[in-house]
Amino acid sequence: MSAVRLTHPDRLLWPADGLTKRDLFDYFGDVAPVMLPHVRDRPVSLQRFRAEVSEGGFFQKELPRGAPDWLARAEVPKRGGSVTMLLANDRRTLQWLGQQGCVTPHVFLARADRLDRPDRLVIDLDPSGEDFDAVRRAALACGDALRARGLEPFAMVTGSRGVHVAVALRRTRPAADVLAWARDFATGLADAGVAGEDLLTTAFRKEQRGGRIYVDVARNGPAQTVVAPYAPRPRPHAPVATPLRWEELEDPALRPDAWTLTSVRDRLHALGADPWEGLRATARALPR
Structure with missing residues (x-):
């Protein structure tokens, strides 16, 4: 099995942080053991950058020519x-993504053998401002x-501003x-509020949100994608979408961009395991 050839290794992607292609x-190669269980057999949309991330990139669903x-x-x-899409099923493929300048892979919530039957549901809590608490x-x-409905939640800081709450589903x-279920759930969650506070909304238009957190469930639709766990983001300091232990949400000091391309490996070493390691075993049928 031949190794992936890396070209232009010194090309700066995050110049202010000295981080290169x-x-x-190397990052994709190192995190492969924890990342692959969350992306394997899921079609990947590539968010690629031909220069530094601040200059903007482009999305590519079709597998590149050649x-x-x-x-x-x-x-x-x-x-x-x-459309022919990539499946990131091994370490070599993750490194090939790095060679392509794919900073952020986005994946389906269904696996390729049954694209019509999602096995994950994701609630994206997207703030209107900077109040991450x-x-x-x-x-x-x-x-x-979600627990009240018989589902087991897992949390991930997105490396941007919000949190994804994910659950594993049986493919039924x-x-x-x-x-449809997620939209109904989001409406109920927004109506209930948070400890009596009117913090949440399902309003799609930003001008209608009134500074509240948008409960976004649109990524659960057919052929939609979400940022992959452990994917870097094209933002200053190279933050990473980082799975959490649920109890870490109790920490008022938690930040959505707390872990970066250079610090995630130390975090995993300290934890000794991927916090989402048991996610798939918690799969339940979606409640009616």
């Missing part, structure tokens, strides 16, 4: 045909509400049903 490539034959792939239906408390309330319902 080589750093991204991609090596050994890459796993899936044909994903789209209107009028299909409110997001943290909202995530705890979201977890309580189509994506349209999962989205």
Whole structure:
């Protein structure tokens, strides 16, 4: 099995932090053991950058022309045909993403063998402002509400401003049903508030949110993607979407961008395991 050839290893992606394409490539190789269980067999949309991340990038769903034959792939239906998408199923593929300048892989909530049956549901708590403490408390309330419905929540700081609350599902319902259930859940969560505070909204338009946290469930729709666990983000200091132990949400000092490309490995070493290691074993059928 040939190694992935890395070109332009010294190209700066995060110049202020001195982080290069080589750093991204090595990072993907190092976190493969914990990242792969969360991305394997899921079609990947590539968020790629040909220069430093501050200059902007582009999304690519179709597997790039000239991609090596050994890459796993899936044909994903789209209107009028299909699109060939990457499956990031091994360490070598993650490093190939680094070679492509893919800073942030985004993945389906369903696996390629049954794209019509999601096995994850994600609630994205997206703040209107910078009050992350409110997001943290909202995530705890979201977890309580999911447990009340027989589902087991897992939390992830996104490396941006918010929190994703994820649950594992048995593959019994189509994506349209999962989205409908998630919308109903989000409405109930927003109406209930957080400890008596009116912190949440399901209003799509920003001008209608009144500074409240948007309970976004749109990523649960058919053929939608979410940022992959352990994916770096194209933001200053290279923050990483980082899975949490649930009790870490109790810490008022928690930040959404607390862990970076250079610090996640130390975190994993200190914890001794991926906080989402047992997620798949908690899968339940979506409640009616």
